Amino acid sequence: MSELIEGFLGKSVEGKKSRLPAKLDYLQSATGLFLGLFMWCHMIFVSTILVSDKFFNQVVDFLEGSMFFEPKPIVTSVIVTLVFAIFFIHALLGMRKLPINFRQWQAYKTHMGLIKHGDTTMWYIQATTGFIMFFFGSAHLIMMIFKADEISALHVAYRVVSQNMWIFYIILLLAVELHGGIGLYRLCVKWGWFEGENAKESRKKLAKVKWAxxxxxxxxGLITLLAYAKLGLANDGKPVPPKTHASLIIKSDKVGM
Structure with a gap:
């Protein structure tokens, strides 16, 4: 136990510098990169509602293995569980670098106000949104794990309109996009990705790309949320019958044709 504690402090029992902090940094970067790219893929997935609600349901079935067998929500539960595990590991690693008490937060805010440096301000935003994401992101992922059979356009529309989840989704959207975007930018800066001959100019360009x-x-995300709200209102905010899975909705549409 003492070896682990001293490893976190940066020294081994023999007094030599530990490689553990560097390894944890690599792991934090790797999990952050995965989650950032996953975040973009997830946004593309949910935005398929902009094509049509039927297309969204077809995408759900495809991701649940419809090319191999009858679509199974368990596939979604397994995938989301793996993502949640990576999310939790990333959160724990990120907590290592956060101020641990109010006085440290106050000192950081004073420092940030004095130097007025863009990257310092972005770190503060990233830390704040990361704290929000720990709760909102966890709640969202847990809900998807245990309610994987309720992922369809109508189910999402019902949650957005009748259960007032639009408030939850807006907060989560803002936290995820700000945290993830800044995180990917900081990864590029930290590891020298896309760095040209002039590092200062490269960083400025990266920052512009990041905010764009x-x-x-x-x-x-906001347009997509409006699309779900529109669908929910068109359905008069009526609850979706239980066990109305995306594949069943598609089949009923085909029967009606």
Whole structure:
């Protein structure tokens, strides 16, 4: 136990510098990169509602293995559980670098106000949104694990309108896009990705790309949320019958044709 504690402090029992902090940094970067890219893929997935609710349901069935067998929600539960595990590990690793008490937060805010440095401010936003995500992101993922059979356009529309989940989704959208976008930017800066001959100019360009991407994903997310709200209102906010899985909705549509 003492070896582990001293490893976190950066020294081994023999007094030598430990490699553990560096390894944890690599793991934090790797999990952050995975989650950032997953976040974008997830946004593309949920935005398929902009094509049509039927297309969204077809995508759900495809991701649940419809090319191999009858679509099974358990596939979604397994995938989301793995994502949740990576999310939890990333959160624990990120907590290592957060101020641990109010006085440290106050000192950081004073420092940030004095130097007025863009990257310092972005770190503060990232830390704050990360704290929000720990609760909102966990709640969302847990709900998807245990209610994987309720992923369809109508189910989401019902949650958005009749259960007032639009408030939850807006907060989660803002936290995810700000945290993830800043995180990917900081990864590029930290590891020297896309760095040209002039590091300072490269960082400025990366920051512009980062804010452009954040604006794009936020706009797409809000438009997507409006599409679900529109569908929910068109359905008079009626609850979806239990066990109305996406594949069953598609089959009933085909029968009606």
């Amino acid at each position: 991407l954040t604006a794009f994903w936020l706009a797409l």
